[in-house]
Amino acid sequence: MSPMRSTWLHPHWLLGRRVAKVLLWTVVIVAAAVGANIVGIYLVGSVAGWERWLVAAAGYFLVWRLCLYGATTYGWVWMRRRLLARENDAQARRRLVRSEIAGVVAIVALEASLLMQG
Numbered sequence: 605m606s607p608m609r610s611t612w613l614h615p616h617w618l619l620g621r622r623v624a625k626v627l628l629w630t631v632v633i634v635a636a637a638v639g640a641n642i643v644g645i646y647l648v649g650s651v652a653g654w655e656r657w658l659v660a661a662a663g664y665f666l667v668w669r670l671c672l673y674g675a676t677t678y679g680w681v682w683m684r685r686r687l688l689a690r691e692n693d694a695q696a697r698r699r700l701v702r703s704e705i706a707g708v709v710a711i712v713a714l715e716a717s718l719l720m721q722g
Contacts, residue, residue: 673711680704 645654658665684700 669715680707 641654644657645651648654648657687696687700
């Protein structure tokens with residue numbers, strides 16, 4: 605007879621916990637974005653006024669995004685050096701390159717969509 609395993613030690617539970625954590629963070633981020641828009645609409649007085657304010661502040665948001673991209677790049681380079689010092693094999697390098705390409709494509713797609721909106 606095999607000993608009973610506790611359900612919280614089961615690998616599927618861990619996967620479920622990770623998914624739940626990701627979903628929770630997604631809900632928190634979406635709720636924060638919705639809340640920021642509601643507060644902005646309330647402060648400006650109307651949806652049209654909020655849209656005008658967003659258009660007027662677009663340059664500041666661009667500077668914010670560029671700073672965010674710069675900080676992310678700095679962190680990525682730091683993390684990349686540490687990872688390659690620990691795992692300096694071809695597979696690790698390929699994974700990093702794929703991640704870097706995916707990140708750049710995502711940023712270019714985001715900025716292109718913002719450019720097309722304006």
